[in-house]
Amino acid sequence: MSVHVIKVHGSDVPEALRESGVTQAFCVEDDAGQRVYSDNDLEVTRLAASLAEQEEKAQQG
Numbered sequence: 178m179s180v181h182v183i184k185v186h187g188s189d190v191p192e193a194l195r196e197s198g199v200t201q202a203f204c205v206e207d208d209a210g211q212r213v214y215s216d217n218d219l220e221v222t223r224l225a226a227s228l229a230e231q232e233e234k235a236q237q238g
Contacts (some may be wrong), residue, residue, distance in 0.1 A: 180228045
């Protein structure tokens with residue numbers, strides 16, 4: 178599985194984040210199409226690393 182991190186702007190930012198004043202955010206997407214949005218780059222980095230680690234463990238064992 179691969180994990181993609183995409184920076185989104187404007188109307189591509191989910192409404193809930195836009196309502197709180199966020200104008201840009203990050204989207205973490207896995208191969209299954211599951212998406213998580215956040216404006217916190219540290220949180221996104223941790224999530225992407227965690228998803229990649231989980232997949233690596235699943236492939237090994």
